[in-house]
Amino acid sequence: MKKTIxxxxxxxxxxxxxxxxxxNIPASLKKIYKLSSNENPLGASPxxxxxxxxxxxxxxxxxxxxxxxxxxxLAQDFEGQLAADQFLCGNSGSEVIDIIxxxxxxxxxxxxxxxxxxxxxxxxxxxxxxxxxDVPLLAPNYDLDVENILNAITERTKIIFLxxxxxxxxxxxxxxxxxxxxxxxxxNIVIVFDEVYRHFADAEDYVTALPxxxxxxxxxxxxxxxxxxxxxxxxxxxxYTTATIANYVRLIQKPFLLPLTSIEAAIGALNDTEFIAETxxxxxxxxxxxxKAFDELGITYxxxxxxxxxxxxxxxxxxFTDKMMEEGxxxxxxxxxxxxxxxxxxxxxxxxxxxxVNALRKIMGA
Numbered sequence: 001m002k003k004t005i006x007x008x009x010x011x012x013x014x015x016x017x018x019x020x021x022x023x024n025i026p027a028s029l030k031k032i033y034k035l036s037s038n039e040n041p042l043g044a045s046p047x048x049x050x051x052x053x054x055x056x057x058x059x060x061x062x063x064x065x066x067x068x069x070x071x072x073x074l075a076q077d078f079e080g081q082l083a084a085d086q087f088l089c090g091n092s093g094s095e096v097i098d099i100i101x102x103x104x105x106x107x108x109x110x111x112x113x114x115x116x117x118x119x120x121x122x123x124x125x126x127x128x129x130x131x132x133x134d135v136p137l138l139a140p141n142y143d144l145d146v147e148n149i150l151n152a153i154t155e156r157t158k159i160i161f162l163x164x165x166x167x168x169x170x171x172x173x174x175x176x177x178x179x180x181x182x183x184x185x186x187x188n189i190v191i192v193f194d195e196v197y198r199h200f201a202d203a204e205d206y207v208t209a210l211p212x213x214x215x216x217x218x219x220x221x222x223x224x225x226x227x228x229x230x231x232x233x234x235x236x237x238x239x240y241t242t243a244t245i246a247n248y249v250r251l252i253q254k255p256f257l258l259p260l261t262s263i264e265a266a267i268g269a270l271n272d273t274e275f276i277a278e279t280x281x282x283x284x285x286x287x288x289x290x291x292k293a294f295d296e297l298g299i300t301y302x303x304x305x306x307x308x309x310x311x312x313x314x315x316x317x318x319x320f321t322d323k324m325m326e327e328g329x330x331x332x333x334x335x336x337x338x339x340x341x342x343x344x345x346x347x348x349x350x351x352x353x354x355x356x357v358n359a360l361r362k363i364m365g366a
Contacts (some may be wrong), residue, residue, distance in 0.1 A: 010129070032325075033355050034348040036332040038197075038308050040230035041282050042349060043267075044260065048231060051268030052261045063260035073237060073267045081214065083109055085243050087336045089258060093196055093224035093237030098124050099219060100239070102188055103249045104158050105130050112152055113161040114144060116168055116193065116310075119242070121161045131156070133292050135363060136338070142169040142302065144233070146181050153186065160185070163194040165201055168344045170304025175207040187233040190245070191219040197306035199228040199276065200283050203288030206305060213241055228279055229269035234307075236262045242344050283307045286347040291319065293357040297364060308346045310339060327359035 067089040075084045090096040097120055105111070107129030113121040114137050119243075122132045135149045149160065162181075164173040185191065193209035209221030220241040226232035236258065240246075290309060294301045300312035313320035317333040320343055324331050332344045347353065 004195075011141050025136075032328045032330060033348055033352040034330045035348050035352060035356060036330040036344070037232070038227060038306070038346045039232050040227060040279055041286065041347065041352065042230065042275070042279055044230035044233075045269040045272040047272035047275065048229060048234075048265040048269040052234075055260050055264040059260055061162070062256050063258060064263060066256050067253075067258055067263070070238070070263050070266055073270050074240070077167075077270045078210070078240070081210065082240055083243065086213070086240050086246050088220070088239040088241070088246050088253075089260070090237055090253075091258065092119050092235040093194070093222055093239075094124075095235075096222060096237045096239045097121070097192065099249060099253065100190070100192060101128055101130070101159065103252055108156060109158045110154060110156045111159045111161070112149055112157060112164075114149070114164075116142070116334065117161065117163055117338060117340075118167050119337055121159075124207070125159070130158075134338075137166075137171075142166065142171040144173050144177060144181075146177060146184075149181075150184055152172055152191065154243060157189055159190050159192055161194065164206070165197040165304065165306040167194075167197070167306065168308070168332075168337045168339055168342070169302055169310050170306040170308055171302060172201060172305045173204050174203075175339045176205065176206040178207060178212070182212055182215075182219075187218060189218065191217070191234045192222055192239075193219050196222065196224045196227060198223070199280050200287075200307050201305040202284065203305055209240070216242060218242065218245060225266050225269060228276055229266070229272070230275075230279070231262075231265055231269060234259075234262045235264050236266050239359040248337075282349060283347050284326070286350070286353045288352055290345075290347060290356065293360065297360055299360070308344050310334065310342050310344050312341065313343045317343050320363075324359055327355075327362060329356055331357045 070089050071084040071087040074087045075082055088096055090099055101124055105128040110131045110133055111125040112133045112135060113137050125132055133152050135145050135152050138145050195208050198208050209219045212219045220239045222239045224237040301309050321331055321333055334342050334344045
């Protein structure tokens, strides 16, 4: 029998779904507002840019062998509640997810997530031959289905993904729900708690992974410098957890993991408290402005704790996306994220938000 190279491919790597990022801005359009990728509405942290520029005359040599300087800066940012050895860094939050999965998964192990959610949870876990268990968020409000997540746990369950605020829905998990969850989940399971959009949340009962880490739970708080700090192009992220878990996961990290410019940019961004505050203020004010416009136009949307909205568009999702593009507004269909027919719209700066509302009024004839 003639054999081909495909005969030695790992079956679990054969693509079923591939993560697709948001589209880039078409060069043919003179003015367009990119409200499709949840990027920072103000650009990048000035202190991060200055730190990167200062590092440019050193890019001919290798960067730090480890991420210790950034981890020390993160420990300071968390006001000493965590030690430097409790942090994990990587080239984006997505890579931190990948490192965690590599550290804990064997072929045949199980990963639980809840659609609609960030597609890499399922795509990346498939790379390692894991069985993917989807316990969908509950309609109509996209609430976490704690009961069925707990019922789905088996002896092969290694990782459960929780997200708050959630991408693409913008919804969050209240503290009471999380308290109940952590009381019941077995202690031999790692909870990856994606809190990338945490800075924008203002609900009274919103909570991050921090108190659960401090209580000793096996949870990893996943974060990124792409949103609040405006460093999406530098691809840098981090997680925090117990020292036991962090020291174990770091065993598989490569030396010289992070580029010099990324390290310097991240440290600079952490110190830019004025930029962080202005970003959060811009997003929260934009959130109020856009929600009011949705109400006036009769557009169905879900209350959000993030820097974006998910909506039920007034036209089929691709038709709506095309009509908005014609008006110079890029938005993102999110069927790929497990939300068929829905569209995600990033909150921009004041000019972008006004352009968004004007475009909506035009295409709806309002």
